[in-house]
Amino acid sequence: MxxxxxxxxxxxxxxxxxxxxxxxxxxxxxxxxxxxxxxxxxxxxxxxxxxxxxxxxxxxxxxxxxxxxxxxxxxxxxxxxxxxxxxxxxxxxxxxxxxxxxxxxxxxxxxxxxxxxxxxxxxxxxYRYTPAFRYARELVREGKLGAVRSFSIQYLQSWGAVPNHTPYIWRFNKDITGTGTLGDLGSHMIDMARFLFGEFKELSAQMRTLVPERPVPATGRMVKIEVDDFVSFQARMEGDEVGIFQSSRNAIGSGNQHEVSIYGDTGTLHASTLNPDQLIWIREEAPGQLVKAVIDVPERCKVSQYGDFLTLLDGAASDSLPSFMDGYRNQQIMDAVIRSSTEKRTIRL
Structure with a gap:
């Protein structure tokens, strides 16, 4: 090798x-x-x-x-x-x-x-390399949930919340970042939806700046914040699955909470970065009898990001690898989120 x-x-x-x-x-x-x-x-x-x-x-x-x-x-x-x-x-x-x-x-x-x-x-x-998300993708593709009707994805952090007195840093500078929470955390949510369900068909979004000013560390001078620190949107995917997305850097109590819930005709899956090696599977074991089980992720789903990069360099890239085109599509969808929030309308992809 x-x-x-x-x-x-x-x-x-x-x-x-x-x-x-x-x-x-x-x-x-x-x-x-x-x-x-x-x-x-x-x-x-x-x-x-x-x-x-x-x-x-x-x-x-x-x-x-x-x-x-x-x-x-x-x-x-x-x-x-x-x-x-x-x-x-x-x-x-x-x-x-x-x-x-x-x-x-x-x-x-x-x-x-x-x-x-x-x-x-x-x-x-x-986060394509979080084992619980990879196993959820496998179960969805195998039809273990039947037809998937809807899902929710959220990515919450707390470091920007008011009690933390977070100062003005480069992540709040629009000239450097383009967007705030959307590019930082929302891009991961968008990629997770594409990883699990395929392409977006349409979406409707809102973006907000919850903390309008922050102090410059060296001087204490307050600077107006021009990027979002909250974003939410709803979307319809290529298979007609409908999804709800929420991301914030102001969610007190959330360290690095990226999670997905998937609702199908025969069951529900919950997967999260808070428990990366397990997922929750709710399904009907007998008519009228629901079972909620915590499932261990199999070893085959424990693939590293840099292990996958090796497959690309070796000339045998896996189908899970986020490629150049995945980056491009992600940016295209983020642009649709911005336009939807600004123009207050649904955007078709």
Whole structure:
């Protein structure tokens, strides 16, 4: 089996997790790094034993490095499109963090380039690798719930809630993020719906900014917040399943609560990040007799994100892998959510 030489772009907080996940697979070696922060380059370079000549302030130079087999990009949203574009132009395989781009217009430009110069790419919709969600998908596809009629998906966090006195950080800067909760958490909800049920047909949405101002840490000056910290929408999928979606960063008591409930003719499934190795299955065992069981997820559903990235690099990508086109479709649906909320109407996809 091949080992792959990785160029890592972005050395912030999430990079720690990506480095750990790569190390767990045992087939990745980070050989080059890039960041605009010189101090981070030096610190991480020394930690990883990266020579000075492989520490790049300019990510395009890293992507052009002939010693790099694939790129992992863990950056703020405003550079996602530029990094993917550079990878497409260089023919460089990549794993890029979500959301796919900051704006849908950027995604549309990338699609045009991708159709001309296709490259193996993966988008970091990491919750496809939560075992309970994978097992739920398997049970739905096997018809264990009969016809699925409806579902609900929510993704709740609490770090933005008023009692936490959360200051103004880059995630509240529209120029960097494009959207707030929608791109940060809602993109995962959208991907989960597509992972489970296929494409969206139509949706109707509302987006709100619940906390209108936040203080700048250095000065205490209050800054107006122009991105959403709550989003909800309802949608109809290609199989006519109807779904309800809710996401907030202001949900007190929710640490990282991403969950789905699926309602079929013969049963109901509940799966959540709060209990990733089990799901709840409610079904009729005999006429009029409901059974609620906690089901352990089988080992075959315990697939890692970086294990799946290896299948892409090995040339045998699995059908569960979130590809370039999954990133594009996700951005397209987020754009529909924005338009629906702004124009106060149902959007057909």
């Amino acid at each position: 091949n080992n792959y030489r990785i160029g890592l772009i972005g050395l912030g907080g999430m990079a720690h997790s990506h480095m750990r996940w790569m190390e767990e697979e045992g087939r990745y070696t980070i050989v080059a790094i890039s960041d605009v922060n010189e101090a981070a380059l030096t610190e991480r370079g020394e930690q990883l034993g990266i020579p000075a000549g492989k520490r790049y302030r300019d990510f395009e130079r890293l992507i052009a490095d002939s010693d790099v087999d694939a790129v992992v990009s863990v950056t703020p949203n405003n550079v996602h499109a530029a990094i993917v574009r550079a990878c497409l132009l260089a023919g460089m395989p990549f794993l890029a963090e979500k959301p796919f781009t900051r704006l849908f217009e950027e995604a549309a430009e990338l699609l045009t380039l991708y159709e001309q110069r296709p490259v193996n790419g993966m988008v970091g919709f990491s």
